Amino acid sequence: MMSEIKPTEGELEILQVLWDKGLCTVREVHEEIAKNKDSGYTTTLKLMQIMHEKGLVERNTSTKTHVYKALVSRKEAQKNALDKILNTVFTGSTADLVIQALGTHRASQSEIEAIKNYLNQFENPEK
Amino acid sequence: MMSEIKPTEGELEILQVLWDKGLCTVREVHEEIAKNKDSGYTTTLKLMQIMHEKGLVERNTSTKTHVYKALVSRKEAQKNALDKILNTVFTGSTADLVIQALGTHRASQSEIEAIKNYLNQFENPEK
DNA sequence: TTGCATATACGAAAACTATCGTAGATATTT
DNA sequence: AAATATCTACGATAGTTTTCGTATATGCAA
Structure with missing residues (x-):
């Protein structure tokens, strides 16, 4: 395992929510994050999509609303x-x-x- | 003191040298940093100038070769x-x-x- | 089924960081 | 003094991260 795990600041915020709650929709993560700072919903969405590309999270796309899960502990x-x-x-x-x-x-x-x-x-x- | 101290990755490398050596010229800092990665002299210079703007370091400009000092411990x-x-x-x-x-x-x-x-x-x- | 709310995808701008080339000033050497 | 070396300043580029607007699809309600 040579891979360096280096989530960015924003990615860490999201991971925190995923660690706490387990499975989450983008909406749930966003609600949580919006408590501490205000940013748009699509910002959180985009970030989570990028995290998916990077392999930091996985997601279940069988329903319209995707469900995310942290892949790094x-x-x-x-x-x-x-x-x-x-x-x-x-x-x-x-x-x-x-x-x-x-x-x-x-x-x-x-x-x-x-x-x-x-x-x-x-x-x-x-x- | 409300100010958040958040040096970037590159700034931290420089601060480390300043912490170890105390007062330093850009050249000295650069030599040290160049041991671990190769980058140009002006890169280090620019970084240290920015750190000065941010208030992370102070410098003595009384001589041609400026002498820097960390302002955060x-x-x-x-x-x-x-x-x-x-x-x-x-x-x-x-x-x-x-x-x-x-x-x-x-x-x-x-x-x-x-x-x-x-x-x-x-x-x-x-x- | 038509309209509304909510999702994802995607592109692109904005903000920040790192990197370097070049110009011009200042010292040093010959 | 002229050539050479070394320094700072500064602008420009590239890379990364964050942010958001808009298009489009999907589900739900009237």
Whole structure:
């Protein structure tokens, strides 16, 4: 899998809706997006058509109103996004990134616990 | 401070050099960038001029060869990058981001220690 | 079945980014 | 001083992304 997944800004907005809702019509996606910014319906439509050409989504065209579905998972996009900022703003240091993230966006107690547990799994190799 | 800091891809490359080296001439920045991709000198120049217009850098024009300096810090850019991916691919969950980051890019033992120490500071409020 | 609402397709403009050539100014070398 | 090298400024082009208008098809309601 050599393919780089690099959705544009606008494409990411659409993917977010698809990730949240699963299957969507253009109308549904647009309604959702229109909550945050105002743009025309055909703009969203066009974008989704382009995403289809790129293979970012698939669609069921058996009915008049097509139904779209994301073909890239949120997890893949997450990995990609992390890789990218790690190699640009962070100097490849995962620790820097993690500490910055925790410092700026205070995590809840339970989240902190979860992270510590996660870390322990590396520290004590369950002999 | 309402201003959104959104350097483009190319601008980020330049900022990286400025962050690493401090003060730089266009030539210095270009040499560095040319190590990874080949593009013309004037391309780098033009980009840096645009960055100046945008207020991303400042420059000393007292000598023929101008000297540039970043006006956005690496830390600011880091915060911005984190905010952005937190609100797009990650659903606002810092913990998800942290765990993903640690999972994909294995951290060294010392890094893990550093992170754990950091976490402890929240857990035990030093009564 | 006629008309209205809503879909998709498509072309093209607008906005933004990256790239480079060239002109003219300024320094350096011989 | 003349030739050469190096710099900035600037315009133009190409590529990408976003935006929208319009044409046309499809379903639904009166």
